[in-house]
Amino acid sequence: MLDRTKNVKISVRNLVEFILRSGDLDNTRARSDADSMQAGSRIHRKLQKQMGPNYTAEVPLIITVPVTWDDISFELTVEGRADGVINNNTIRDDFSVLLFEEKDLNPPEIIIDEIKGVYRELSHLSEPIGVHRAQAMCYAYIYATKYDHAKIGIRITYCNIETENLKYFDETFTYEELSIWFEKLTKEYGKWAVWQLKWNEKRTKAIKTLDFPFSYREGQKELVTGVYKTILRKKKLFIEAPTGVGKTISTVFPSVKAMGEGIVEKLFYLTAKTITRTVAEDTFRILQDNGLHLKVVTITAKEKICILDKPDCNPGACPRAKGYFDRVNDAVYDLLTNENDITRELIKDYATKHCVCPFEMCLDVSLWADAIICDYNYVFDPNVYLRRFFMNDKQNDYVFLIDEAHNLVERAREMYSAVLYKDSFLEVKRLIKDKSMKLAKHLDHCNNDLLKLRRDCDEFEVLDNINGFCMHLMGLMAEYEVFLQENVIIEGKDEVLKLYLDIRHFLGMHEIHDDNYTIYTDYDEGDQFRIKLQCMDPSRNLNNCLIRGRSAVLFSATLLPIGYYMEQLGGSKDDYAVYAPSSFLPENRLILIGADVSTKYTRRNEREYKKILGYIKDFTKARTGNYMVFFPSYQMLQTIAELAGDEIEGLVIQSSSMTETERELFLEEFVEEPQISRVGFCVMGGIFSEGIDLKSNRLIGAVIVGTGLPMVCNERELFRGYFDEKNGKGFDYAYLYQGMNKVLQSAGRVIRTKEDRGAILLLDERFTQQQYINLFPREWFPNLCVNQTTMPSTLSEFWERVTGKHKSK
Structure with missing residues (x-):
């Protein structure tokens, strides 16, 4: 039976935005409210400070009301924080002009x-935006209920x-009007709340009886307990x-659990690549096959799920954008009440059935899902993150499971x-000059700023300071906003x-930039x-995202040195680090070091390349595979590859721009048990050095040519200087750790299961x-130094030994 004493909590903003949204998806108009959130917070504080003693800012308001739906009753708690409460009983006469129109003598x-x-021009606002009005009405109802007001405004x-100009929309309600309106609002939400209560009870019951689906490997139970x-x-x-x-x-x-x-x-569950997303989906499926009830959704990139050849989210380009918000709630409810494992294909099917955008629908479904599998961007990227979960920087009981966490440092x-590129300003000016002289003038100001900076930049x-340039950018943004509101762009829309x-992103990053940033031109x-505003150390920004949840687990096969990754990924001294023991027998893997070759730039010549080629040929000839x-x-x-010619049998080469089909x-x-060897030439840090899973004898050996160090460039040297000054480890942070991570990832392709054998x-x-040895993982010991003379016999002995125990290798 359902526990009908349950309490459901929801914020004022989420309630009104979910129930009252309507209309079209439209990317042809600038989305001022969402885009201006950070700058808007600053304006909030400034306006609140200017108000008089009759004004109370940031007033927390909460109410719990009984709701009944489908013969099930529960309590709904609606809470939020009103920006301000004006008490006219304490108003000063000389302050009334600021607050009220002269005609309103009896507020x-x-x-x-x-x-x-x-950012939009206020003259274009003839009435308040519906959800903004509804938020204020919710707060008014809660306040009037709490303090017994028969009338409230x-x-x-x-x-x-940009201009700090103000525009007001005032309205007065009786308590009875607000009460009827609020009751209707909460009753509409009742259908969703009752579904969630029923589902949570079913889910919790299944979780209670869920057991670990496998026999624990060595150290695995301790790892599970630690998490x-x-x-x-x-x-x-x-x-x-x-x-x-x-x-x-x-x-x-x-x-x-x-x-x-x-x-x-x-x-x-956060990932950097599609392949690791698939592993996560499979894992949840295994638990579901063992009796778990869980709503799991994977967020697929818009480009991959859009019904158009190229995403264009507006009613003029896509029929599903027209009236999207009028239909999507029915589509989501239909899906939730019929499916658990919410795959990409299911999202597409239900989106087609209800004629809605599959990408936006997927985001809406995520609100009700128990687990969300998605790219790092949806939690960490300031342009893409899921505002519906993280808008208010409030800590929630979320857990972030971050796979292949070594990737997050560079991504962050x-x-x-x-x-920003100077040429972009000139190109956009060319495209819009006949439509808006004002916008063209602002583009000129910014272009002139960049022109001055270019004259001072040889290379x-x-x-130290770009405040003047940013002031011009803010002026440009205000005019840009007006332009996008008033014009339908056809030519050069993408540009x-x-x-x-x-520009929006640049200003956002300038707003938060601190001593972890360097600004440069080149x-x-x-x-x-x-x-460029270059983030040198992302730890503070990442931590600001992670504290929105209760806990984070960051894991990878290559988090060495662990101290570096803890520091860069927002860890603290109070957080934990563990090294999970390998379940592989060391005798099943052979680690060799060819110590008489080098890939240093000063040693890159034909003689050295021929020596490297000789190693590759001998290594791959030792056993067919x-x-x-x-x-x-x-x-x-x-x-x-050109030097090799036809000397390497079964040679296949990774190209620099492979499609998904070409990768597959x-x-x-x-293949397993090949009759002739297959040798793939690939690039470290590329698509085949991470995430691929060639189990059993589909891969029996890997050759890692070089230490993977990034190329020396101005930006890398900037990192080197920054961290030399910060902690004396400039080379390690700028080059060594990133290079060795690529090496470890590439080598990790060989041994994938306990039964594998490889060199x-x-x-x-x-x-x-x-x-470099200090960065070797524990399972790389012991290892052997070889040369071209000693390597063949070493390999021969290894293969004879392991194939005797395991015939497939």
Whole structure:
């Protein structure tokens, strides 16, 4: 039976935005409210400080009301924070002009103020936006109920962020009017709340009886326990776990169990690549096959799920955008009440049935899902993150499971950096000059600022202050907003919108930039002048995102050195780190180091390349099977491939721009029990060095050519100087750790399951140096230094020994 004493909580904003939304999807208009949130917060504070003693800012309001739906009654708690409450009993006469129109000589005793900072021209607002008005009405009803007011007013205060001009919309309600309106609103939400109560009870009951679906491997039970305790204690856990120890099930299972105990509200499984998303989906499916009831949704990129060849979300381009918000709630309810494992195909099917956008529908479904599998962007990227979950920076009982966490350092630096190109301003001016002289003038101001900066930049220039440029950008943004509201762009729409979004992001990053940032100008590979806000250390920004949840578990096969990753990924001294033991027998893997070759730039010549080629030929001839050879660059790959000619049997080469189909065909070449060897030439850090899963004897060896160090460039040297000054580890942070991570990932392709046998050859003399040996994982010991003379016999002995125990290898 359903526990009817349950209480459902929802914020005022989420309630009105969910129930009262209507109309079209439309990307042809600037979305002022969402886009101006950060700047709007500043305006909120400024306006609130200007108000007099009769004005109380940030007033918390909460109400619990009984709701009945489908003969089931429960309590609904609606809560939020009113921007301001105006008490006219304490108003000063000299302050009345600021608050009220002269004609309003008898204002209500109490007025609820809802402040919205926008970029749009206020003259275009003839009435308040519906959800803004509804928010104020909710607060007015809660306040009037609490303090017994028969009449109460609302005011929607719109402030243009650039000009700080104000526009007010005032309305007065009787308590009876608000009561009828609020009861209707909460009753409409009742259908959803009752579904959720029923589902949560069913889900919790199933979780309580759920057991771990496999026999525990060595150390796995301790890992599962560690994850559960981390969630219980609201900490972060960093897990360095070799391939094959079952990282995914070891993190998902205890998180699900914590959900069953009411500790966790929602799981976010975050990945960097499609292949790891698939592993997560399979893991949840295994638990569902063992009796788990859980709503799991995977968020697919818009480009991959859109019904158009190229996404264009407006009613003029897509029939599903017209009236989207009028139909989507029915589509979501239909899906939720009929499906658990919410796959990409199911989303597409239900979106077609209800004629809605599959991508936007997927985001709406995520509100009701227990677990969300998605890219890092949806939690961390300031432009893409799921505002519906993280808008107010409030801590919720979310758990973040972050797979392949080593990728997040560089990804985060990109997310929190911003760049603008001078040529973009000139191009957009050319496209719009006949439509808006005002916008063209603002574009000119910014272009002139960049022109001055270019004159002072020979090659690379670090800047101390760009406040003047940013002031001009803010003026441009205000006019840009007006332009996008008033014009339908046809020619050059992509270029016009891209610059708008780039400027918005640039200003957003400038707003939060601190001593973890460096600002510089330089020229890209095409000699285009640009200005960049470079995030040097993303830890503070990442932590600000992670604290929106109760706990985070970050795991990878390559989190070495663990201290570096804990520091860069927002960890603290109070957080935990574990090294999960490998379940593989060390005698089943052979680690060789070819110490008489080098890939240093000063040693890159034909003689050295021929020596590398000789190692590759001898290594792959030792036993018939499938091999991958990883190079530090496409250039070296191509050079050695040309030298090889027809000397390497079964050679296949990764190209620099492979489609998904081409990648699949490439991997299909690596069959079990091949009659002739297959040797794949690939690039370290590329699509085949991470995430691919060639189990059993589909891959028996890997050659790692070089240490994977990034190319020396101005930006890398900037990182080097920054961290030299910060902690004296500039080379390690800028080059060494990133390079060795690529090496470890590439080598990790070989041993995927406990039954695998394989050999790994590291080709570079630097692998014998202590600074590199210190970064070897535990399972890389012991290892052997070889040369071309000794390697064949060493390999022969290894294969004879392991094939005697395991015939397939």
